[in-house]
Amino acid sequence: MLAYIVRRLLILPFILIGVTFLVFFMMQFLDPVQRLAAYIKSPEELKNLSSEDIERLIKRYGLDRPLWVQYLEWVKKIVHLDLGWSEVAHQPVKDAILSRFPATLELALFAVFPVIWVGIWLGVISAVHRDRLLDQVIRVFAIIGWSLPSFVFGIFILFILYGVLGLFPPGRLSLWAQAVVSSQEFKSYTGLLVIDGILNGRFDVALDALRHLVGPIITLSYLWWAFILRITRSSMLEALNKEYITTARAKGVPERLVIHRHAKRNALIPVVTVAGMMVLGLLGGVVITETIFDYPGIGRLAATASQQLDYPLILGITLFYGFLLVVGNLIVDVLYAIIDPRVRLE
């Protein structure tokens, strides 16, 4: 087990180098002036800029140097934990990512719960009622969710929840709550506002943060349910066909326990992997949902970074995501071993 963890961690630097080099490689399709677009962000900024100034800016940011030189320069800085400056975020790349990660983490944590829970629940029901009406209804329901583009459904949900009902506003906090959070008395323990709110005894703040999470969570949940549901359903069907299920029935285990104790536990093993992938996807930022709900997370940052070709930030985010992915997959593997005793000794 330990050897396995070590081996996986050894892959980490390799992945990170590969990923970032690929970004640099892609940037080679641009000429230096195009790369400068990260620094001159709109026509308005061209106002008093001569072509000489443009040359100077290119030199200043080293945009005309060859790929290898730029990459090595960048790596040199990385070694000192300096990810560079993001012009889009107006702050160092490291700060930009670290300041938005708690928001994304919070959203992911709160979204994961309903998605996995309900997804498994529906998946089990669907499998147990295989091919009957209930199964068909659940599957159609889920597959519609899966077929809905997030930019169609997200806007729709925002419109209903906030536009029509006026209940769940976009953003991350209401104004008054923002004032509380940025005040001196409010201590930030985790960066997750719901938890911090509770720890500070400000339940109103926690509730407010929760209120802002509802829209994105509903959107994400419906879109991702199908994902969990189908894998649960199919692995549940597979499990229900297994002989140990007949064994359980043959020893008189009630049907409820046959399903929930014997089949489900086995069916959940592949679900763990998928759920793990999903959590990693959520942590990597949900670009469109965050954009629509004006939620200040990694996804929105990534969207802006890539639209404006802010390559220090793109690199930072890719690095961050690569790290997350490798470590996250490792955690999933460990979890896997805990759920499935067969894996333990391998």
Place this chain on the structure above:
Amino acid sequence: MRTGRFLALSFAVILVFSSLAIAQLKNPDTIVIATIGDVSTLDPHFSYDTASGEIIYNVYENLIAYKGESLTEFVPLLATEVPSFENGLIKDGGKTYIFPIRKGVKFHNGYELTPEDVAYSFKRCMILDRSGGPSWMLLDPLLGYESIKDLVRDKLKVPSWEDLFTQDGKLKPEYEKGMREIYEMIDRAVEVQDDKVVFRLVKPYPPFLNILAQGAGWSAIVSKKWCVEQGDWPGTPDEWWKYHDPQKEKDPLYEKMNGTGPFKLVEWKKGEYVKLERNEAYWREPAKIRQVVIRRVDEWATRRMLLEKGDADAVYVPRQYLPQIEKMKGIRIIRGLPTLAIEVVLFNFNIRVEGNAYIGSGKLDGEGIPSDFFSDVHVRKGFCYLFDWDTYIKEVWNGEALQPTGIVPKGLLGYDPNGPKYSFNMEKAKEEFMKAWNGEVWNKGFKFTILYNAGNEERRIAAEMLARNARKLNPKFKIEVRGVQWSTYLSDLTKGNLPLFIMGWLADYPDPHNFVQPFLGSKGAFMAYQGRNAVDLAKIEFDPLIEKAMEIVDPKDREKIYFEIQRKEFEHAPHILLYQAMGVHVSRTWIKGWYYNPMRPGGDFYSLYKSAD
């Protein structure tokens, strides 16, 4: 089934709590603005955009300010008097300006304002002179050069600024003396005399007071002591060049503010919001509003709902979406606000040929255009007649824009309501195209691409209109309209690849020179992109008149010259004047005290307060 019950229950709980949160007048002592502007720096001398300018306007103060809605009258702010010939504070035929400095004003950190701070501020702005920044407005009247780099190049006879330094960034010893002399020039231009500050101009400069009154940054007064504490230029001649053209994020004032204005900076949450708080120790009455939050919300639908729910008091509304909020309750829409901005289609007289994918074959054979296609005045005029202003302004702007009669916009000296202008006329367009290139254009046709930076609707539609009308006029006239990423646009624009391109200009100060010079002057901001032939044309036709207009003080005489410039502009048609838009202000009706000044970058929060109707 347990899961289902729990879900229903938790949803019900959330519903109850959230319905408690709805109120009528929200946040009575806070103003929330939702906009798309991206604040890029808080250093007043670095900033040159309106989003940053709005913050700076409310935190820093200038010597003087515009009086209410006026563009010609001023009120003293950190000065105690507005200089004029009458009160003797403008002397030497408009080459010396004297400002008595107000006493007892404190910066937000408690430091007292001194005349020394004022002089330091202007010198700092001139020395800082970042690439593409606003410092030229001070440098031109005070030193006679548009940038420090031009000045250095001229005085020290070096090819470029970089040549002054060794590999490791040290000033080469041979330039030490020259650089000190240049500093003396800067130093002499703004001087402290007792409790006054004196500006010495190299020539009379009619819009100088406008430049000092503009609140977006370059004339803002900072505290010298505080700046030095932040690691900024210490105000001495030693190594002043190190503080020239800094990298934005290394600029000590990049994210810190310490002004004398009615609001203090509380927090700049990058990319999310800027929060300001009332300055209780303000030298006038403290502001009525305690707090201002400027939120960045890119999604229109979200902004709209924030406004509708009262969570935002004012939002940025793109013109095309006005119909959506016209019937909204509790919303005030103020239309027809004159803006000092103009949108122009510029012809490239010398299109670059090598590797240019936008001009087809590069020949006049019906499958492309030659490099100097637009050098023929008949081609340019032909295109001018193809643009359908009436439809465009009616459909795209809901009638809330003007067709310009010349480059000087309405509201400024030199605007000629009766000046000649082009109109949509297919016959005349045909006539011009038949004359162009000895009739070859009409017979063979052409093909090229108009680029616009994706996301700009008005520019897209203007380009499409030209393209569709051209094809209607002659099926051999093929224009492809293509939206591209800003990076591509930037690159092709600076390389000179674009056959024609659309640009806007927002006034830096309300004077016709600020429009004539960039668009018609041979050294103007846009001529460089319009090619050699355009520069030559400007040198002959426009430069002498532009210079003449700046040497004259009498407004009547100036106006005549600007009329003449614009008649020549019509005759040579170096560009198509698209529109001068009318501004729209949208806010909740409970916002009171709002007034308009076209030169102000955003809101004047000092004047605002909230009360239910």
Place this chain on the structure above:
Amino acid sequence: MSRLLEVLGLKTYFFMEAGIGKAVDGISFYIDEGEVFGLVGESGCGKSVTALSIMRLIPPPGRIVEGKVIFEGEDLLKKTSEEMRDIRGKKISMIFQEPMVALNPVYTIGFQIAEAIIVHYPDVSWDEAWERAVKMLERVGIPNPRRRAEEYPYQMSGGMRQRAMIAMAMINNPRLLIADEPTTALDVTIQAQILELMDELKREFKTSILFITHDLGVIAEVSDRVGVMYGGKIVEMGDVFSIFDEPLHPYTYGLLSSLPKLNEEGKNRLYAIPGVVPDLLAFPEGCRFRDRCSCAFLKCEDDPPMIEVKEGHWVSCWRYAEDV
């Protein structure tokens, strides 16, 4: 000896798109108390379906369409599903061919055995159930049972697993044990040990056994009486000696001839029944074996009756019909 189980005219069909698969098509047999009844036949002949039908665990699209399963005087097919559940594992329990897949891989052996107690005796505490499980493991010959109870199925050898499986089946002291090919997947030496264990337990707990296998050698060793199945029907039934000494049905005869016999010095080539067992849907009308039968004649196109040739020795073949 009294009748413990009597199966009468049991028909279990599978309703598939392609047609109706008559997996079990009207079989009847009985098992007396303390008796071992062997059910033998090639794979696919309906042995396992018979077992699952008795347990009423036929998966869809299969269904019991006709017949009676009388257990302790009551028809199991008329029981409610809850009553039936309580019978399973308590009065009738079952062990399977492949203990690796028949044991739930994610629970410990101890848990799975203790669970069998708890589901029938909810009043028993987990600790108590666990203790009994450990004792039972010891009884079925698992060394170090306390530690073994904590282990997962994959940690055990095949023989151990089958012992655990037996322990699980016997934990509630059932009246009837259905053993569906319990030794097929095991090595020959282990096979013998398991069979011996079953024999011991049978005596100790006075349990009847329905022993299902395709292995005639095993049948000969353990059964009191034998039923031979082919194509969903019992073609011959009788006590083990009469079946082995004088097989009547051509199929039984073929099966026995295909056994290698050591005492004949292995000189003769083994006999093989010609053809293969057809698909469930492809059996011929009438006698189902007639396509492969060397002595089939015209009459075989009709369903053959069950004929008691000798006392307690039945055969379903036209050759023994008196009126032919």
Place this chain on the structure above:
Amino acid sequence: MGFSWVLKGLFKSPTSVLGVCLVLFFSIIALFAPWIAPPEYPDEPYLLPKAGWSAEPSPPSAEHPFGTTEGQYDIFYGIVWGARTAFKVGLITVGFSALIGIVVGSISGYFGGWVDEVIMRVTDIFMAFPFLVAAMVLTTILGKGLDKIMIALITFGWMGYARLIRGSFLAAKEELYVLAAKAIGVSDLSIIFKHILPNTIYPVIIQASMSMGSMVVSASALSFLGIGAPEGYADWGQMISYARNWIVGAPGDALKYWYTFFYPGGAIVLFVLGWNLLGDALRDILDPKLRGPRGAR
């Protein structure tokens, strides 16, 4: 597993019938687009006809049966030709990703050893990108245009197939028929093509039909974010982005501009739904692990 058997399976459940119908429906629209909605300029049929210049969408009328978007693009025309675009994007991206995946996965799985190690690590690198962000970056770099989107989607879309094929290969390699083929000296390529691929292709078919929908959604997401199809191009994603700012309606009349959102949104949802249902059905039919006991379907 014959073709007719698959067909039969598809008409088994109502959901898969629905899937087949939807896909067929859109195929017909795409195929007959020039007759359903004749283009204004036949040389550029994907360019949406424009009924005017006004920003405000206009409701369905006799002339524009589905109404017009902001900027007066005809929605009906856009839906019809957008079906072609969707098929183009879906088939090309899925086809090429699958092809690359199959080639890479086959090489990796068949040869194993260090070849496998290297290829799998490269795959890991590509998978370490968040898909949408990676596609956005590449599209932004390459510039606006449908072809650019497709390149970006293919570049970051092949890894799933490669892994799938590799996995099947590793399993198949141990199978007797492959060992036998190797033993009698059949060449590598012919083993791959004749013996392994036909037996491992089903999961790829399932995966491909499922990702038809998601690829089209990804492409429209890029259009939605403003870095996708060229302006005025018949593309559902772009049409939704035209509706994006109108979906909230007008005060007191929330559904005023419903048609801007309803038709393109409906088209894309139904298209994706069709493919997903089809993929789901194929999976049930082709995936042996899911088949019931004793061929019970």
